Amino acid sequence: NAGVTQTPKFQVLKTGQSMTLQCAQDMNHNSMYWYRQDPGMGLRLIYYSASEGTTDKGEVPNGYNVSRLNKREFSLRLESAAPSQTSVYFCASSEVRGSGPEAFFGQGTRLTVV
């Protein structure tokens, strides 16, 4: 059971380049999320998708776009990368369980923008 799979694991971009981070989950979860994690800032929600066909902004959406391609896949796009977007990006998915929702995370993408 793979859980949540993110690609790539590492990426270096030049300022102004674009790229798409891919995320897929095989747990049939309705909700998916993109977070970024910076030192001293914790995980901050960029965008989330409560169900297939819907996406909503989180705390720090500027400079990003997302696509919920189907129930399994949720991609994050940087149209014009900036050094401030250097971060570790985590994709997650969740489903409500008896004891409340639990979020499962991918292994992260370490992105450096130079």
Place this chain on the structure above:
Amino acid sequence: RKEVEQDPGPFNVPEGATVAFNCTYSNSASQSFFWYRQDCRKEPKLLMSVYSSGNEDGRFTAQLNRASQYISLLIRDSKLSDSATYLCVVNIGTGNQFYFGTGTSLTVIP
């Protein structure tokens, strides 16, 4: 104002010690509460959910005070393997959003 506030630490404690972490949340609509553990350069993983009545899992005890909007985690008999960052997390039901604290760093020293 941040949704979730935590003392970042670091906490450096000897093996066998008891250590407590605290967390406050700002949104009274928060519905579910959790502690996650994150090892260095790894993804966060669920440690335990937090219930209003308090709950225990081995050496770990979690408490929730809805009136004060306060969550705690107590670790007894600390092990070297407990060294990690502990993240306080709340789930706001609308949209099923999770909000994370900045994390509290724990190092257990031999």
